Amino acid sequence: MAGFWDITNAVSRTLEDAQSGVEEMLFEPVIRLGVTGLSRAGKTVFITSLVANLLDRGRMPQLRAAAEGRILTAFLQPQPNDAVARFAFEDHLAALTGPEPYWPEGTRSISQLRLSLRVRPSGMLSGLRGPRTIHLDIVDYPGEWLLDLPLLEQSYGNWAAETIALARTDSRIEHARPWLDVLDTADGAAVLDEREAQRQAEAFRGYLRTAREAGLSAVAPGRFLMPGDLEGSPALTFAPLPEPVKSRGNSLHATFARRFDAYKRIVVKPFYRDHFAKIDRQIVLVDALGAINAGPQAVEDLRQAMAAILMSFRPGRNSWLSSVLGRRVEKILFAATKADHLHHSQHAALAAITEELLDDARRRADFRGAKTEAMSIAALRATIEETVRHDGAALDCVRGRLLDGGREVAMYAGDLPKDPGALLVPARQGAAKWLDAEYGIMKFAPPRVALAPDEGPPHIRLDRATEFLIGDRLA
Template identity: 60%
Template structure:
């Protein structure tokens, strides 16, 4: 019986390896990771990308589509049965239905497989006929990537960084007040620890809504099935007067749970999911940060630097061992919601996006990986128009404003032609912009009447697809 189980296990292992080899050789797989911080539009990006790969009439900048190399596209069962399936159909119905609205945001990891029937070019392609390329899209919150920075810190160092950062933020007032009343040297009182963690999580949520990006640990905002567990029941604490907390104290237990969070939450994500990605999209709500002010822009720049750390694992010995030399070979940095600006300002938005990640890109060793920064709108929600005001023509955008649905036109202000005019004041700690007033509106999706063969309207989604997928499909 034991020998039978061993033989059965060996057989299943051989079948698994054979299937993987066969798929890699004859039906190659592109694993595309899609991430971004809150409000960046991950769900809309994936939904519109898939819809426009299935109906390619609006994809002239995607060479594999415009040349006819892609003969067909269809959804297939995903390879990982343990992950939730990305609800493509539900999200598309929300965006393009009779009463269009934005779909629910990403709150956990999910996956979707789109299979593309591709006709290779050249003599070999004419002889062999079409082949199948699978696109596995992995959707995960960007806050989880920010957790990588925790791996280099112990609890005391992490606490010091967080408490210094939130010292002047009004969103943290309640947490700071509660922390002043707690003695971490006293024996652990679980209800006190729970209230402390909940108040800290409430601060993180308020900071994120105020436009800040350094809102981690990531699972405090998106706990999933970990909600209420001890691994999420800790908070930053001031340093102990004697160098360490007493055994059995609140401080000692918070430190232990911080280490458990790193080992049982952060490491498994990188091991099970991130290490298998070979193309990556990082979506950024840059316009939202600019609207929130210089501090939010500087905070976003630091967050992007931390996110980029995940793509250069040499700084983390454990991550280098985990990835075993594999690297993401193409990374797209996309400033979303370009439809909130007139097209005459899109180039400036792209230049600011490029400058925002330049420092991190220059320091990172991507080992030959290609990177691109651009501005896009996954689903175009506005139309452009020009109106006169005080004797000058203002390039504006118009759309349905949330939550009323009423039509409104917006002139968001002119972005500077030199990104330094935003990034330098942000680095210097300015509290507000001195030479500009940048506005945003929350536009709802526009009602759609799609022609057969056309996907949802977008801005530069075809260029994004060409950069991420083009060299593997032609």
């Protein structure tokens, strides 16, 4: 009976999606923009600044429809999905632009916002067509959830073996040792003891938490660090175990294998089916500077994590059949955030490093028909540029207000190499630290700014990013 209902629900969803797709094509088009990135990449700030700058477009000259005056108005509407939390745009904007601005809380779960744009068409036939409304549905979700999607193709045994092997590598062993000590005491063939199951799961969760705090990126399963209402549930009470020689159906190993499958069924599949599979434009925010500051091992870990994430996308062009067969991601933008931590003379190097960091996955997406691009951005510019003299030399610096204490300082982060290989090669080779240079970043507070009536928050290349992501749909 369960299988019958699964089939019935799947057919119903397909028919609903097909009807929605036809309505969009004939009446008011919808652009579904996914915004993701790993922890501290700046998703919340990006969405807040994007929406504010589309509502008041004075700082968006590189968005062609805005520069040409074809966006007549923009306004927020109730989101179409009543089962998903609304992105708290007004609260986040108040946090960033108030008298004492502060960074809002980061993404902890999925949320959505609909921004509608009244657009006058372009081209030779523009005089024959009136303005139309285009809806931009922004879907915000943690990048850690994307790291779960490859689990759908893995068995518990394969996942456990790979996870344990990764934890024993040089870049992980320091963070994993407390968990591995607990793992070494486990008897996977023993009859399930729930207290032992919880001990193993908590030690594993502690390893993932420590790895993320150290700047590492590959921390799956993602819900172990963002459990929400699944806190303490059996679906989140498992950990990797080696395959025992013999295992009974009620053993610890067999129980963990069942809970791993339950995690995929309860957590991963609904996210893919209900949200991820419906996205047609995607921006992946990358804290490349944070990884470079943390060292070669963090850079290599970020490269591997992003490759795993990109395997989850279904790149290609959409057609009228997409609403039936499943949508494809038509454009993917890889955006290196916090460009305001560097002088503009280094932004090209940061973009090149990001592009090379994602080279394998990016070429795979290009081959399958999606358009991709890499650029460096700052969704909210927290610094200004200045040149200072140090030991007789001129240094291109940025000046901003420190997050801790509010004191204004000038920072020189170090020159990024023009050749990305100078960073990526030692990272791939397992270097413990950078040999010829040190890179540092400071944590800046949001700037105190007085916004003009027609201007959104200051940024770096947010307009270019928006033109790449949705500019063609505003023509």
